[in-house]
Amino acid sequence: MLQIKEGKDLCDCRCIHENRVTAAADDALPEDENLQMVHLFKAMGDANRLKILWALEKGEMCVCDIAAFLQVSESAVSHQLRLLRQLQLVKNRRQGPILYYRLNDHHITDLMQTALEHNREEKK
Amino acid sequence: MLQIKEGKDLCDCRCIHENRVTAAADDALPEDENLQMVHLFKAMGDANRLKILWALEKGEMCVCDIAAFLQVSESAVSHQLRLLRQLQLVKNRRQGPILYYRLNDHHITDLMQTALEHNREEKK
DNA sequence: TGAGTATATGAGCATCTGTTCATATATTAA
DNA sequence: TTAATATATGAACAGATGCTCATATACTCA
Numbered sequence: 001m002l003q004i005k006e007g008k009d010l011c012d013c014r015c016i017h018e019n020r021v022t023a024a025a026d027d028a029l030p031e032d033e034n035l036q037m038v039h040l041f042k043a044m045g046d047a048n049r050l051k052i053l054w055a056l057e058k059g060e061m062c063v064c065d066i067a068a069f070l071q072v073s074e075s076a077v078s079h080q081l082r083l084l085r086q087l088q089l090v091k092n093r094r095q096g097p098i099l100y101y102r103l104n105d106h107h108i109t110d111l112m113q114t115a116l117e118h119n120r121e122e123k124k
Numbered sequence: 125m126l127q128i129k130e131g132k133d134l135c136d137c138r139c140i141h142e143n144r145v146t147a148a149a150d151d152a153l154p155e156d157e158n159l160q161m162v163h164l165f166k167a168m169g170d171a172n173r174l175k176i177l178w179a180l181e182k183g184e185m186c187v188c189d190i191a192a193f194l195q196v197s198e199s200a201v202s203h204q205l206r207l208l209r210q211l212q213l214v215k216n217r218r219q220g221p222i223l224y225y226r227l228n229d230h231h232i233t234d235l236m237q238t239a240l241e242h243n244r245e246e247k248k
Numbered sequence: 249t250g251a252g253t254a255t256a257t258g259a260g261c262a263t264c265t266g267t268t269c270a271t272a273t274a275t276t277a278a
Numbered sequence: 279t280t281a282a283t284a285t286a287t288g289a290a291c292a293g294a295t296g297c298t299c300a301t302a303t304a305c306t307c308a
Contacts, residue, residue: 016188023183024190034174037239037243038170038171046166046265048266054151055151058148058151061141075267076266078285079266097275097284110238111235112161118232119157121229122212187256197299202256206257218305
């Protein structure tokens with residue numbers, strides 16, 4: 001995604017504030033932590049996945065429930081849940097053949113709440 | 125993105141918890157608010173854009189600074205900033221020919237902080 | 249006004265994403 | 279074990295995304 005072009009000066013204008021650039025570089029997150037955050041936000045940046053997370057905030061649901069709620073195939077839901085599971089946004093518990101999904105921790109709720117506040121405040 | 129398939133029962137298993145499904149539907153966010161949140165998270169779900177936001181948290185930067193910091197073209201940065209501007213994640217102020225960008229409000233910082241906490245806690 | 253600098257924008261293209269469809273696995277009950 | 283149910287997974291394909299390149303706009307100074 002980020003491609004370092006070595007040996008080429010990509011910025012040839014003269015307005016650079018050298019200290020701000022080096023400060024930004026110094027304060028930057030390690031690449032892997034940046035990527036982890038990217039994956040988290042990317043996971044929440046999909047209409048269906050966000051609806052799933054929002055719904056699970058109110059209580060656990062099985063794959064079939066979610067599919068019925070979203071009006072999409074169970075396969076599609078399963079793929080989405082796998083992603084959310086891998087990033088530890090959701091957990092599940094098995095009861096017989098049925099898997100019940102729920103949010104993994106309060107951070108997910110916090111993120112949605114903060115995002116909602118942001119949007120409600122910016123929209124004048 | 126979400127395609128409602130009318131006249132077709134997409135879920136034909138019998139495990140549906142009818143009450144959970146209708147409850148989820150009742151509690152669901154209005155479509156436009158869900159989409160706004162999606163756009164916000166999607167905007168933050170890109171490695172370069174997130175680096176920009178993280179850097180701006182420490183102080184304003186001009187397009188050229190950001191390009192130098194990220195080692196990408198100014199055009200690419202400008203495209204990214206346009207998106208962030210449209211979603212009101214960043215603002216800018218002009219000083220002569222130079223545009224200084226900064227974060228729009230504290231929510232952006234909060235989101236990054238919460239995401240970071242989530243990732244640090246989940247990573248055992 | 250014209251030249252130079254800083255940034256913005258549109259089109260085009262390679263890559264990534266999310267769905268569908270087919271198939272596989274897991275659990276339960278007969 | 280076999281059949282049935284619930285979920286998972288892989289491949290493939292259409293649509294979305296982020297870059298580059300060319301060009302346009304905005305501001306400053308001579």
